[in-house]
Amino acid sequence: MLRTVCLAAMVFLCGWVLMALEMVGPRLIERDFGSGIYVWGSVISVFLLALSVGYWTGGKASRRWKPPWTLAAIGFAVSAWILLIHFANRPVNDWLFTHGVQELAWSERWAALASAFSLFFVPSGLLGMISPMAIRLAASDLDRVGESAGLLYAVSTVGSFLGCLVTAFYLVDFGLSKVLLGHAASLAAGSLLFGWLCPDPKS
Amino acid sequence: MNRTGCIPLLFSLLVGVGVLTPERCRAQDRKVLFETDGKDRPSPYHHILVDEIDGIRTMRFRRLGTDYEESRYDTRNPLRPVLSYTRLFFSAFLFHPQPKRVLMIGLGGGSVPTLVRHYFPDAVMDTVELDPMVVVAAMACFDFRPDRVFVAEEAARRYFDTGKELLASAGETGSPGDRNRVFVRDGRVQVRLFLAARARYDVVFLDAFRGGYIPFHLTTREFLSQCSGLLTEGGVVALNMRPDFKIYDYHKRTVAAVFPSLFTFGQEGNKICVALPRPRDIPPSQLQKTALELQARHAFTFQIPSLIEELSMETDYEKTGEIFTDDYAPVNVLRGIPRE
Numbered sequence: 001m002l003r004t005v006c007l008a009a010m011v012f013l014c015g016w017v018l019m020a021l022e023m024v025g026p027r028l029i030e031r032d033f034g035s036g037i038y039v040w041g042s043v044i045s046v047f048l049l050a051l052s053v054g055y056w057t058g059g060k061a062s063r064r065w066k067p068p069w070t071l072a073a074i075g076f077a078v079s080a081w082i083l084l085i086h087f088a089n090r091p092v093n094d095w096l097f098t099h100g101v102q103e104l105a106w107s108e109r110w111a112a113l114a115s116a117f118s119l120f121f122v123p124s125g126l127l128g129m130i131s132p133m134a135i136r137l138a139a140s141d142l143d144r145v146g147e148s149a150g151l152l153y154a155v156s157t158v159g160s161f162l163g164c165l166v167t168a169f170y171l172v173d174f175g176l177s178k179v180l181l182g183h184a185a186s187l188a189a190g191s192l193l194f195g196w197l198c199p200d201p202k203s
Numbered sequence: 204m205n206r207t208g209c210i211p212l213l214f215s216l217l218v219g220v221g222v223l224t225p226e227r228c229r230a231q232d233r234k235v236l237f238e239t240d241g242k243d244r245p246s247p248y249h250h251i252l253v254d255e256i257d258g259i260r261t262m263r264f265r266r267l268g269t270d271y272e273e274s275r276y277d278t279r280n281p282l283r284p285v286l287s288y289t290r291l292f293f294s295a296f297l298f299h300p301q302p303k304r305v306l307m308i309g310l311g312g313g314s315v316p317t318l319v320r321h322y323f324p325d326a327v328m329d330t331v332e333l334d335p336m337v338v339v340a341a342m343a344c345f346d347f348r349p350d351r352v353f354v355a356e357e358a359a360r361r362y363f364d365t366g367k368e369l370l371a372s373a374g375e376t377g378s379p380g381d382r383n384r385v386f387v388r389d390g391r392v393q394v395r396l397f398l399a400a401r402a403r404y405d406v407v408f409l410d411a412f413r414g415g416y417i418p419f420h421l422t423t424r425e426f427l428s429q430c431s432g433l434l435t436e437g438g439v440v441a442l443n444m445r446p447d448f449k450i451y452d453y454h455k456r457t458v459a460a461v462f463p464s465l466f467t468f469g470q471e472g473n474k475i476c477v478a479l480p481r482p483r484d485i486p487p488s489q490l491q492k493t494a495l496e497l498q499a500r501h502a503f504t505f506q507i508p509s510l511i512e513e514l515s516m517e518t519d520y521e522k523t524g525e526i527f528t529d530d531y532a533p534v535n536v537l538r539g540i541p542r543e
Contacts, residue, residue, distance in 0.1 A: 031420045031529045034333070034389025037247065101392065102399050107356050108392050175531035 003068075004148075006198035007134045008155045010071055013190040014130045015159030017078065017183050020167040021085075021123060022047050024179050027172065028085070029115050032093040033101075038109035042116040047124045054128020061129060062136035068198035071133055074126050075191025081123040082184040086177060092118055131156060137201060232256060237340045237369070244365050246336035249414065253312075253344045259285060260344055262312045262337075266414030273412065274312025276345045282321060282504045288443050289314045291475040293503070294468040294510045295406045295441035297490045298477055300497050302326050302405040306397070306433065308390040308421070309411030310337055313347030320383050322501045329404075331386045331393040333411070335359040338385055339366035342373045349385045350378040359387050391420050394429050403435045409442045419532040422454055426529075427461040431480045440478045446519070450537035455520040457527045468513045487511060 025043040033039060061070070093115050100106040100114065131152060138148040171179045237253035239246040250265040258278045263270040275285035284290040292315050296302060303326055305319050310332035319328050332338050335354065341347035343366060352375055354360045363370070376383075386393050390411050407430050411421050420426060430440050442458060444451060455476065459465055462478035466485075469475055494508040525531065 027419075031391065031423070031425070032395075034392045035418050035420060036333075036389060097395065098399070102396065108389065109356070173531075173533040173536055175528075177530050 002197070003199050003201070004138055004151070006068070006194055007071075007138050007152060010075070010190065010194045010198075011130055011134050011152050011156035012159035013187060014075070014078075014127050015156035016163030017082075017187050018047070018124060018127045019160040019164035020171070020179065020183050021082070021120060023164055023167040023172065024176055025116060025120055027176055028089050028119065029093070029112050032097055033108040033112040033115065036109065036112075039112045039116075042109070042113040043120065046113070046116040046120050050121045050124035051128035054125040054130075055132055057125070058129030058132035062133045065133070066137065067200055068137060069195045071130060071137070071198075072191040072195030074129055074133075075187050075194065078123045078126045079184045079188040079191065081126070082180055082187070085119050085123070086180040086184070089119055137198075140201075236260065236344050239336055244336070245362070246334055247359075247362070248334040249337070251334075251336055251340050253340050260312075262340060262345070264412075264414035269415070271412070271414040274314055274341075274345065276312055276314065280504075281346055282318065284314060284318065284505055286314070287469065287471070288473040288475060289318070290505050291468045291473070291510065291513065292408055292410075292441055292443070293318070293505075293507060294466070294475055294514070295408070295439055295477050296497060297493050297507075297510070298439045298466070298479065298485070299405045299437055300493050304402075304404045304435070305329070305406045305408070306404040307331070307408040307410060308394070309409070310341055310347075310385065311410065311412075312345035313341040314345070315408060315410070316349075316383065317345070317347055322503060324382075326382070326405075328383045329386065329402075330384070331388060331390050333387070333389050335362035335387050336366070338387060339363060339369065343369035346373075348373070348376050348383065350376045350381050350383045352385045352387065355386070355388045391426055391429075394426070394433065398429060398432050402433065403438070404433050405435050405438045407433055407438070407440045409440060412443075415445075416450070416534060416538040417454075419527070419534040420529070422450075422457065422527045422534055423529050423532050424457050424460055424526055427458060431461055434480055438480070440480075442476045442478065444474050444476055446474050447542060448538050449540040449542055450534060451542060452521040452524060453527055453537055456522065456524060459522075460526050467515050467519060468510060470513050470515075474519075487514065490514070 022043060026039045029039050029043065096111050096115050100111040101108055134152050135145070135149045138152060139145040167179060171182070234255045235252065236255055237251065238244070239249065239251045252263045252265055252270065254261055254263070255278070260276040260278060261272055262274040264273055272286065277283045277285050302323055305323070305326055305328050307316055307328070307330040310316070310330050313330070316328050316330050319326065338352060339362065342349070354363070409421070409430065411417060427440070434440065440462065444454060458476060458478050462480055463482040464479035466477040467474050468477065490511055491508060494511055497503070498507045527534070
């Protein structure tokens with residue numbers, strides 16, 4: 001029971017962070033590559049591709065790495081990457097502008113896609129790994145694996161729903177740096193708590 | 204609700220709308236000259252509408268059920284600046300009376316570029332416009348005649364094709380002088396490219412609106428610094444600002460954070476803020492002198508000296524508070540909060 005609660009909390013947090021990042025993403029890119037629709041298109045498509053890679057990798061990984069700390073480690077990695085986004089988004093976008101748009105005369109839609117890819121592919125891919133790994137941890141027997149999957153997907157998607165709405169409606173007005181730093185801190189704290197509290201399936 | 208109940212309700216709604224909208228009352232003398240739609244004439248960014256009432260053409264952007272006036276044009280007197288802010292924009296030339304290169308961000312109907320070209324025929328006039336269909340509408344309905352239109356995106360070129368028949372008699376002049384150029388691109392991206400190409404301007408007009416508000420990335424300290432970097436020695440930036448919402452205080456504080464000297468023109472409606480990158484104390488008497496000289500030299504159809512009556516040096520915004528940065532620009536919230 002405790003394990004299910006911990007897993008549900010973890011996928012909720014990861015679902016929230018995923019969509020919060022997706023809401024902040026276009027704002028980080030718009031200031032350098034304009035506010036065209038292609039900015040949203042780039043960010044959303046990068047997230048979807050990364051999730052698909054993440055699901056697959058997470059499924060593979062769930063066969064080898066079963067202890068809960070692996071999920072916590074992924075949470076820490078994402079948290080670190082969010083810090084990286086905070087500090088490196090300016091230089092990355094400047095580089096893409098100078099070398100892409102300016103020197104190679106790229107259209108800004110490709111520059112926006114390159115920016116979205118370099119900033120967001122890794123964290124959203126890592127977050128995509130969470131669900132299949134959490135389902136593996138939650139499943140106690142084959143008969144109930146669908147039930148566990150359904151529960152975790154539902155909770156994770158509610159997290160995404162809230163993360164999306166709250167970030168877009170309220171958090172973004174505190175400034176993008178605060179949103180990024182706040183989510184990095186919350187995810188690190190949540191992962192720590194999860195790694196500490198979640199019981200190992202073998203025990 | 205059943206069908207029979209639905210029809211009278213719909214009918215009364217339609218009649219109600221008809222009574223409430225002033226334009227509908229005079230539907231007989233209102234002609235719609237241009238309207239974007241989702242099919243044959245799409246715009247990627249706006250619902251653009253150009254209509255003509257009593258010889259006055261108006262470009263409107265429809266957003267959330269409101270038609271925001273962007274530009275007006277008098278067919279009987281094309282040189283008359285119909286909207287007050289078009290006239291007020293010329294106060295920028297009080298600070299730089301002999302412009303050689305002028306930049307405008309946000310085309311609208313092209314009233315300002317057309318007038319600048321007319322009164323300063325030797326100056327280069329560059330305009331940046333995001334929406335290709337705004338360029339099409341300005342060329343088709345507002346007699347805007349660029350020498351050349353640069354389209355950065357192949358996709359944007361397709362929009363020009365949808366307006367082909369409108370542009371048949373109103374295309375680019377192709378004049379080799381290339382003094383009236385339009386760049387179809389996001390303002391911020393183009394400004395950065397101008398900076399990289401070391402292009403410099405004597406006057407930069409900022410007039411990019413998307414139906415009542417300015418997109419956030421064109422309000423921030425970082426963007427205004429980039430604009431400041433485009434100025435020649437003695438160059439100025441002139442901004443079109445709406446004073447009726449909270450966003451005005453934030454925006455003006457941001458302008459003041461980048462430009463130490465501000466001169467604000469306009470008593471009612473939109474204000475034009477002329478911003479100077481170096482602190483300069485210019486007495487109204489000197490502006491008056493420049494105004495008279497400009498009027499004598501270029502014979503404006505509107506009175507340049509009378510612009511000075513609309514100058515206010517008082518602080519008309521809350522001086523302390525946050526400013527817009529790339530990190531923090533809640534434009535979407537502030538544009539909905541009235542100031543008083």
